[in-house]
Amino acid sequence: MAQNLICIVCPRGCHLTIDENKNVSGNSCPRGVNYAINEITCPKRILTSTVKLVSKSLARLPVITSEEIDKNIIFDVMKELNKVEVKAPIKMHEIIIKNVLNTGVNIISTREIIE
Amino acid sequence: MNKYNVVIIGGGSAGLSAAVKCYDLGVKNILVIEKEDFLGGILNQCIHNGFGLHEFKEQLSGPEYAYRFIEMIKKTDVEVKLNTMVTNVTKDKHVFYTNESEGFQEIEAQTIIFAMGCYEKNAGAIQLAGDRPVGIYTAGTAQKYLNAEGYLVGKKVFILGSGDIGLIMARRMTLEGAKVLGVAEIMPYSNGLNRNIVQCLNDFDIPLYLSHTVTNVIGKEKLEKIELSQVDDNLLPIKGTEKYFDVDVLLLSVGLIPITDLLKNLDIKINARTKGPVVNEHNETSIPGIFVAGNGLHVHDLVDYVSNEARLSAQGVYKFLNGNLHYNNALIVTKNENGIGYIVPQVVNYLNLDDKFVLKFRVTKPFKNVDIVVKADNQIIKKIFKLNLIPSEMENIEITKDLININTKEISVEVKER
Numbered sequence: 001m002a003q004n005l006i007c008i009v010c011p012r013g014c015h016l017t018i019d020e021n022k023n024v025s026g027n028s029c030p031r032g033v034n035y036a037i038n039e040i041t042c043p044k045r046i047l048t049s050t051v052k053l054v055s056k057s058l059a060r061l062p063v064i065t066s067e068e069i070d071k072n073i074i075f076d077v078m079k080e081l082n083k084v085e086v087k088a089p090i091k092m093h094e095i096i097i098k099n100v101l102n103t104g105v106n107i108i109s110t111r112e113i114i115e
Numbered sequence: 116m117n118k119y120n121v122v123i124i125g126g127g128s129a130g131l132s133a134a135v136k137c138y139d140l141g142v143k144n145i146l147v148i149e150k151e152d153f154l155g156g157i158l159n160q161c162i163h164n165g166f167g168l169h170e171f172k173e174q175l176s177g178p179e180y181a182y183r184f185i186e187m188i189k190k191t192d193v194e195v196k197l198n199t200m201v202t203n204v205t206k207d208k209h210v211f212y213t214n215e216s217e218g219f220q221e222i223e224a225q226t227i228i229f230a231m232g233c234y235e236k237n238a239g240a241i242q243l244a245g246d247r248p249v250g251i252y253t254a255g256t257a258q259k260y261l262n263a264e265g266y267l268v269g270k271k272v273f274i275l276g277s278g279d280i281g282l283i284m285a286r287r288m289t290l291e292g293a294k295v296l297g298v299a300e301i302m303p304y305s306n307g308l309n310r311n312i313v314q315c316l317n318d319f320d321i322p323l324y325l326s327h328t329v330t331n332v333i334g335k336e337k338l339e340k341i342e343l344s345q346v347d348d349n350l351l352p353i354k355g356t357e358k359y360f361d362v363d364v365l366l367l368s369v370g371l372i373p374i375t376d377l378l379k380n381l382d383i384k385i386n387a388r389t390k391g392p393v394v395n396e397h398n399e400t401s402i403p404g405i406f407v408a409g410n411g412l413h414v415h416d417l418v419d420y421v422s423n424e425a426r427l428s429a430q431g432v433y434k435f436l437n438g439n440l441h442y443n444n445a446l447i448v449t450k451n452e453n454g455i456g457y458i459v460p461q462v463v464n465y466l467n468l469d470d471k472f473v474l475k476f477r478v479t480k481p482f483k484n485v486d487i488v489v490k491a492d493n494q495i496i497k498k499i500f501k502l503n504l505i506p507s508e509m510e511n512i513e514i515t516k517d518l519i520n521i522n523t524k525e526i527s528v529e530v531k532e533r
């Protein structure tokens with residue numbers, strides 16, 4: 001049975017079809033093929049959120065996963081983020097949690113906090 | 116009185132991009148005025164990724180995208196005043212601002228770029244029916260509370276409007292432990308990107324109610340309940356289709372409007388459709404030397420387009436300062452015809468064109484398998500096939516100078532069914 005998917009890799013949102021032999025069509029670029037195969041075997045997502053921050057200017061530090069993580073552990077990773085508190089100064093792309101839940105993926109900052 | 120060649124009001128993505136481009140063109144004495152204590156504007160609260168594919172060929176989060184431009188600004192001699200609010204601008208280009216260290220100040224500008232961003236439509240703007248208890252927020256306000264302050268506005272949420280900010284907030288609040296009961300859209304199609312429907316709603320089994328709207332808001336002090344109804348082809352609620360949801364928050368994601376307050380007493384012409392100023396090919400308003408950029412000109416869905424378009428305003432500043440902008444003769448008016456909601460720019464001066472210009476527009480409703488036809492004085496000059504067109508995505512068409520001539524009076528754009 002062929003499956004219809006919408007590629008979420010970029011804002012273009014191509015309508016993809018993937019058949020039982022993992023042939024992908026409808027993609028406007030090669031990244032769509034990878035996405036479709038992953039999506040029916042082991043869907044992955046980038047997670048963005050914030051962690052508690054002690055600084056003069058802001059109460060939350062925005063963070064991102066350094067790579068995609070399995071979709072089904074998103075809420076577990078959120079729990080890890082809620083345990084963290086960091087202090088200014090924070091550099092751009094500083095590692096906030098290394099190897100979160102043994103995934104090999106780091107949680108890194110996406111904003112520079114000077115003080 | 117201090118004098119500047121260009122004063123840029125607003126340090127969001129439009130203001131920063133314009134400032135960097137002015138500097139690169141060799142303009143001296145550039146000032147950026149920003150009311151917050153940081154640069155980057157609204158991007159700072161858009162912590163999700165997906166920005167920058169055009170500008171930087173990578174996917175960045177909002178703060179990362181802003182950071183790239185802030186780093187560029189640091190390498191220039193552009194003067195930046197943070198925590199500074201512009202309170203008034205006069206026709207002779209005097210700019211009044213206030214901040215804690217300098218108090219009230221007046222400065223003189225040769226040129227001005229307004230880059231103040233947009234408002235979100237609120238409950239009043241859409242004449243939402245029913246009570247006005249605590250618990251009704253625009254999606255962007257809730258985004259700011261959550262992403263900058265860590266404050267979740269509620270636990271049981273309904274979202275009205277399927278714009279991208281609402282979809283992004285549906286996911287964001289779900290991740291933080293809220294239950295999002297649904298998203299309602301009055302139109303029969305979504306106003307958000309497909310990818311956001313997938314990764315923000317479908318991923319979390321949040322239902323999308325197309326052709327539905329909120330017909331009543333119930334709650335004395337705090338929001339208790341909303342009434343949802345299906346609408347007919349004329350967008351009127353259908354009796355007997357009411358559903359009720361117990362919620363403590365209703366988020367509104369029902370559209371954005373350019374901020375033009377400071378332009379009001381300048382008698383600058385405002386376009387009825389974009390709600391931003393009428394501009395020429397360099398984003399210059401009806402007052403020579405006064406330019407606009409970003410969401411203050413017309414609402415953009417992608418920041419990459421904002422950065423790119425703001426460079427045009429910077430080029431306009433550069434040409435104006437060198438006496439190279441023309442106002443009379445060779446004026447071409449752009450006209451939106453069948454299926455096109457608006458076009459920016461509204462006027463083009465042939466003498467100001469380098470080699471090409473870009474028409475930016477939105478369609479009035481979704482179309483499939485159609486041609487976009489561009490005519491110059493009723494002669495077809497360009498025809499582009501489109502598989503899909505939707506109002507929430509801004510379209511661009513490049514017009515090279517050889518397609519028109521100095522006598523061209525009108526350029527029209529229309530959608531033609533095949």
Ligand SMILES: Cc1cc2nc3c(=O)[nH]c(=O)nc-3n(C[C@H](O)[C@H](O)[C@H](O)COP(=O)(O)OP(=O)(O)OC[C@H]3O[C@@H](n4cnc5c(N)ncnc54)[C@H](O)[C@@H]3O)c2cc1C
Pocket residue numbers: 124125126127128129130148149150151155156157158161166199200201202230231232233234235254255256258279280283371408409410411415416417418419421
């Ligand atoms: C809530 C929200 C969420 C969005 N999310 C996305 C998204 O996810 N992806 C995307 O691509 N686009 C998004 N957009 C669109 C986004 O607005 C543009 O992509 C872009 O960032 C707009 O840049 P701008 O410079 O025009 O406006 P802004 O970033 O709003 O910048 C305007 C700046 O002007 C300053 N200002 C205003 N008035 C004054 C004054 N009187 N004196 C001094 N300073 C002043 C403001 O403080 C602000 O910093 C979003 C827009 C909104 C409103």
Ligand code: SF4
Pocket residue numbers: 007008009010011012013014026027028029030031032033035
């Ligand atoms: S297939 Fe390529 S172009 Fe289409 S949405 Fe995916 S990444 Fe974007």
